[in-house]
Amino acid sequence: MKQDDRSRRIRSMIIDALEGGGRGHVGAALSLVEIVRVLYDSVLRVRPSEPRWPERDRCILSKGHGCLALYALLADKGFFPVAELKRQCKAGALLGGHPEAHIPGVEASTGALGHGLPIGVGLALAARLDRRQSRVFVIVGDGELGEGSVWESLLAAAKHRLSNLTVIVDANGMQSYGLVKDVLDLDPLPAKLEAFGCAVREVDGHDVSALEAILANVPRDASRPTVVVARTVKGRGVDFIENDASWHHKAQFTKEMAARMRQSLEQTP
Amino acid sequence: MRAAAIEMVHELARRNPKVVFIGSDLGSGVLDAMKKEMPERFFMEGVSEANIIGMAAGLAMDGYIPYINTIATFLTRRCFEQVAVDLCLHRLKVRLIASGGGVVYAPLGPTHMAAEDMAILRALPNMTIVAPADAGEMRRAMEASLDVAGPLYIRVAKGNDPVVTRAEHGFTLGRAIRLRAPGRVLFVSTGVMSSRALVAADLLAAAGVSCGVLHVHTIKPLDREGIVAESKSCELLVTLEEHTLMGGLGSAVAEMLADEGVARPLLRLGLPDRFMSDYGSQDNVLERAGLAPPAIKERVLARLG
Numbered sequence: 161m162k163q164d165d166r167s168r169r170i171r172s173m174i175i176d177a178l179e180g181g182g183r184g185h186v187g188a189a190l191s192l193v194e195i196v197r198v199l200y201d202s203v204l205r206v207r208p209s210e211p212r213w214p215e216r217d218r219c220i221l222s223k224g225h226g227c228l229a230l231y232a233l234l235a236d237k238g239f240f241p242v243a244e245l246k247r248q249c250k251a252g253a254l255l256g257g258h259p260e261a262h263i264p265g266v267e268a269s270t271g272a273l274g275h276g277l278p279i280g281v282g283l284a285l286a287a288r289l290d291r292r293q294s295r296v297f298v299i300v301g302d303g304e305l306g307e308g309s310v311w312e313s314l315l316a317a318a319k320h321r322l323s324n325l326t327v328i329v330d331a332n333g334m335q336s337y338g339l340v341k342d343v344l345d346l347d348p349l350p351a352k353l354e355a356f357g358c359a360v361r362e363v364d365g366h367d368v369s370a371l372e373a374i375l376a377n378v379p380r381d382a383s384r385p386t387v388v389v390a391r392t393v394k395g396r397g398v399d400f401i402e403n404d405a406s407w408h409h410k411a412q413f414t415k416e417m418a419a420r421m422r423q424s425l426e427q428t429p
Numbered sequence: 430m431r432a433a434a435i436e437m438v439h440e441l442a443r444r445n446p447k448v449v450f451i452g453s454d455l456g457s458g459v460l461d462a463m464k465k466e467m468p469e470r471f472f473m474e475g476v477s478e479a480n481i482i483g484m485a486a487g488l489a490m491d492g493y494i495p496y497i498n499t500i501a502t503f504l505t506r507r508c509f510e511q512v513a514v515d516l517c518l519h520r521l522k523v524r525l526i527a528s529g530g531g532v533v534y535a536p537l538g539p540t541h542m543a544a545e546d547m548a549i550l551r552a553l554p555n556m557t558i559v560a561p562a563d564a565g566e567m568r569r570a571m572e573a574s575l576d577v578a579g580p581l582y583i584r585v586a587k588g589n590d591p592v593v594t595r596a597e598h599g600f601t602l603g604r605a606i607r608l609r610a611p612g613r614v615l616f617v618s619t620g621v622m623s624s625r626a627l628v629a630a631d632l633l634a635a636a637g638v639s640c641g642v643l644h645v646h647t648i649k650p651l652d653r654e655g656i657v658a659e660s661k662s663c664e665l666l667v668t669l670e671e672h673t674l675m676g677g678l679g680s681a682v683a684e685m686l687a688d689e690g691v692a693r694p695l696l697r698l699g700l701p702d703r704f705m706s707d708y709g710s711q712d713n714v715l716e717r718a719g720l721a722p723p724a725i726k727e728r729v730l731a732r733l734g
Contacts, residue, residue, distance in 0.1 A: 261519055268490070269518050272510055278480045279515060282487020289449075289469060290491065309511070312480035 161367040162429045163397050166201075167193055171397045171425055173232040173245060177255075178410070179418035180246025184257065186407045187394040188301065189228035191332040191365070195390055196221075198371040199297060200233040208238040211264040217294055218283045220268050222276020223301035223330060224258040225409070230266070231255050239265035274307025276300060277327060281316050284325040284385075295378070299328045303335030306344045311356065314385075318357025323379035326386045327358070330365065332394035336408045350389055358387040365390030399428045431585045433564040434526050437571035438496045439463040442470055445575060447492055451481055453499035478503050482511035482523075489521035494575065500534070501527035501543035501584065505550060516580040517553045523580050530560060530584035530620065531671030532705065532714040539704040543584075547648050548676025550582050557602065558648040560584035560620035563592040566646060569600035577602060584620055587711055591624040594644065605645045605652040607659065612639025614729055615660045618669035619645045619678045625715070626669050628722035633729060640729075651681050657691055666693045667729055671715065674699040696732045698725060 163171075170193050178184045199219060200206070207213045221230045228248070235242045240254060240263070248255040254263060258271025268279050280298035287294040300310060317325050329349070337343050346352070353360045359381035363370045371390065380386045394408075395401030398421050410417065439462060442448040449470040450460060464471040474481050478499065485495035497504070504525050505512070516523050527546065534541035550556050557577055561567040567585070574581055598606045608623060609630055616626035623644040630640040643659045645652060660666045668679035679697030686693055700718050707714050715721055719728060 268486075269514065272514050274479070275483055275511065275514055278483020278511070279487040279490070281480065282484040282489070283491060284487070285472075285484065286488045286491035286493055289488075289493070309479035309483065312477035313483065316474060316477065316480050316484060 161364055163366070164368070167197065167368070167397065168425055170197055170229070170232050170236070172422065173235065173242070174228045175418050175421045175425065177228050177231060177245040177248050178413045179415060181248040181250060181413070183249055183411050183413050184228050185225040185409045186401060187332070187334065187404070188223060188226035188408070190396050190398060190401065191392040191394045192226045192229040192299070192330050193397065194366045194368055194371060195299060195328055195330060196229050196233045198368055198375055200237055202372055203375045204297070206265070208265065211239060215292060215294060217297065218267050218280070219297045219299070220270065220276040220280055221259055221299050222270050223273065223299060223304050224270035226301070226330065227257070227259045230259060234263070234265040273301070273304040274309035277310050277313040280325055281313050281320070281322065284317070284322040285320060287324055294324070296325045297328065298325070299330060301335070302329055302331040302333065302340050302346060302349070303343070305329070305346055314353070314356040314358060317385040321383045322385045323382050326375070326378045326388065328388045328390055330392055331389050332392040334394040334403065334405055336405070338405050353387045353389070357384060359384045360387045360389060362389045362391065365392035366396055397428055398424045400424055430561065430564045430567045430588055430590055431528055432588065433567040434571055434583060434585055435460055435498060437568055441571065441575055442467060445494065448494050448496065449488060451485055451495050451497045453478060453481060453503065455498060478508040479511050482508045483515050485523045486515035486519060486521050489523050490519065494522050494524070496524045496526060498526040498528065500541060501530045501546050502541060505543060505546040509549060512550070512580070513553050517555045520555045520579040522578070524574055525580065525582045526585060527582060528585050530586060532700070532711050533587045535705070535711050535714045536708050538706055538708065542705060544673045544700050544705065545676065546584065547672055547678070548680070551649050551676060551681065555579040556582060556649060558582045558584070559602070559646050560648060561646050562594050562621060562623040562644055563590050565592055565596065566594040566598070566600060570646065573600050573602055586621040590621045593624045593627055600646070603647045603650045603652055605643050605655040605659070608642040608644050609640070611641030611643070611659055611663050613664045614638060614640040614667060614733070615663040616640060616642045616667050616669055617645055617656055617660070617678070617682055618642060619648060620671055622669040622671050622720070625720065625722050625725065629725035629729070632722055632726040636726065636730065638730065638733065645678060648678055648681060651685055653685050653689065656682060656685065657689060660693055664694060665696060665729065665733060667696045667698060669720070669725065670699045671720070672699050673702060675702060696729065698728060
């Protein structure tokens with residue numbers, strides 16, 4: 161699936177943030193771009209001018225290390241000034257290397273993995289108790305699925321028939337050390353999730369139209385949580401970074417790296 | 430004491446529509462009356478502490494006040510990161526009712542005892558820790574719990590513990606209670622050790638050593654002023670706790686005295702730095718640890734010289 165101008169623009173904002181902050185998780189942010197873009201462009205009912213609007217949909221980026229993609233979308237939507245992106249991780253900045261709940265538009269502080277889905281279960285239960293129409297979306301990584309807490313929460317979500325909860329797996333097939341299938345194999349992932357009581361859909365996580373079609377129609381099932389396994393490419397959009405584990409995180413991100421990435425971004429289909 | 434805490438959850442839930450109860454996999458029939466009266470606010474979630482803490486955090490983010498009950502050590506060691514990140518970092522109104530604080534579960538061995546629960550939770554910003562002395566004080570603590578900002582850890586003892594506090598003592602978070610006026614010695618104690626402190630004080634009085642008891646039901650925040658003032662004219666300040674000497678009440682008092690620049694002869698009595706496979710009863714273990722009233726008396730006399 162080719163990337164369009166909007167996806168390129170978001171990736172460009174991520175590169176600006178990496179360059180400005182001088183560090184960051186690269187691959188995870190790039191694989192998430194279309195997922196967060198579709199959520200914030202056409203799915204989530206949120207108000208940038210009123211981030212705590214009670215009736216809003218809740219979205220938690222449980223794989224918090226992908227935060228630069230989330231920050232780019234939140235800035236683009238006006239939750240905070242775009243200029244904040246270039247200060248990320250600097251002393252006293254609004255934005256750090258993992259999302260925190262004090263940032264406008266961020267629901268929960270994440271980064272330690274395996275926390276977002278349990279919180280999402282609680283938010284979904286709260287919406288039901290309140291008889292609110294709010295929906296809850298939690299984005300997890302496939303590497304993150306190694307955390308047992310995720311599976312505890314899937315049991316709970318199924319038990320409580322949380323149809324207002326949608327889990328999106330950014331299944332880029334890689335984690336910090338290397339391939340998920342080598343480090344801690346999840347296959348067959350959709351079957352496992354189905355067996356845990358979820359309505360499961362698979363999608364090309366870079367196909368904007370396909371993501372829109374699936375996410376515009378959740379819940380898939382009135383009595384079960386939905387899980388969307390979004391097959392993605394780590395580092396997507398910058399050819400020399402795609403599927404390269406060494407680009408998981410850069411503690412010293414240089415201007416040269418940014419220039420190379422920008423050049424590649426324009427040329428990568 | 431646990432019954433008092435659990436019954437109070439139902440009572441608080443009647444008063445406040447935001448109160449919910451979450452249990453892990455508790456004994457059959459727990460809070461049946463609440464489950465019957467308000468089933469939508471009663472959750473029994475199985476052996477899944479990490480999920481339970483996060484789920485409570487999510488509920489609290491939208492204004493609910495979850496009261497969680499399970500065994501103390503599974504609320505502290507097992508899901509420490511969830512408590513730290515989900516509850517403390519977000520400063521959420523979640524209440525942890527921790528059954529079997531200290532060595533209550535002595536016969537079940539070291540996997541079930543919570544000898545270091547207060548130490549590890551004290552290290553977390555925004556956490557409040559209370560250890561009531563008896564069932565009456567537990568009810569008063571639970572009354573106060575609705576208004577406590579941020580997460581609250583409520584250490585529960587064995588049950589049928591001697592009642593040493595009275596209604597007129599009240600319960601003000603962070604304010605220690607004078608159970609006996611200070612003498613040559615002052616015991617600063619927490620939880621059910623306050624009842625042992627009173628017995629030890631009687632034994633010391635019989636031996637000619639006057640001894641007061643200051644009951645510190647709130648370990649964090651510590652009543653710094655109260656402890657400093659109450660111990661002002663004492664020859665010896667003795668901390669007493671059913672907890673390892675590393676990081677509990679005794680540590681908190683020692684740190685506080687050092688920070689305040691206040692010099693007090695201090696004897697810290699608590700559990701030894703080892704896992705306890707002693708079995709027997711809570712009292713047996715306390716006795717072996719030198720925390721039964723006669724041993725407390727002897728240790729104080731030895732220190733006084």
